[in-house]
Amino acid sequence: MKQRCFWVTNSELYKKYHDEEWGTPVYDDKTLFEFLILETFQAGLSWITILNKRENFRKAFDNFDYKKISKYPETKYESLLQDTGIIRNKLKIRSTITNAQLFIEVQQEYGSFSKFIWSYVNEKPIINKFEKKEDVPATTELSDKISKDLKKRGFKFVGSTVIYAFLQATGLVNDHTIDCFKYIN
Structure with a gap:
């Protein structure tokens, strides 16, 4: 049986996300935007809630096409408020x-x-070398710095905790614990 990071549950969706996405470097703007938005929605909720609704988010937000989203009219905003899938x-x-x-x-x-x-x-x-759950921070100086920069630019829901989760998800920071099969030395 594969040893995974402490936060991975028995959910097959969670395992697949951990094994195939989390901590893998992302350079594609569209994917970076998707993760940024999903992390902002996750604030205050569990990540599994977001994963379970991810396909609904993709459908509701035009597959995270930021060019389309940037031009959403008020009617689209109102319809999103009625979308029970997100x-x-x-x-x-x-x-x-x-x-x-x-x-x-x-x-x-x-x-x-x-x-x-x-x-x-x-x-x-x-690449961090964390051994256990207690070692993994919720924020770092780096996430503080990026959060501050994004907020200064006008971004919303980009606090340091959200940004650190974004950095982990997109592989800018690799926080697979050293006992995880995905750990890179």
Whole structure:
């Protein structure tokens, strides 16, 4: 049996996410945007809740096409509030539209969001060597710095905890514990 990180439950969806996505470096802007939005919706909830609704989110938000989302009219916002397949939080839905607009601004400034976000780690994933649950932080100086920068640019729901989870999910920070089969030495 494969040894996985402490947070992985018996859920096949969770195992698949851990084994195939979490901690794997992401350079594609569309995927980075998807994770940024999913992490903002996850704030205050469990990740499994988001994973279970992920396909609904993809459908509701035009497969996370940030160009389309950035131009959503009020009618689309109102329809999202009625969509029982997603988290119907008014502020988080509104922030998705705002964050899509700002995501495009960052792309214009840096050439891509990927270049912007990976510049924080000198284009190389940070590999941590955590042994147990208690070792893994909820925030770091890096997540504080990125959170502050994004907030200054106007992004919403991008506190340090959300950003650290985003960094872990997209492989900028590799926090697979040393006993996990996905750990990279």
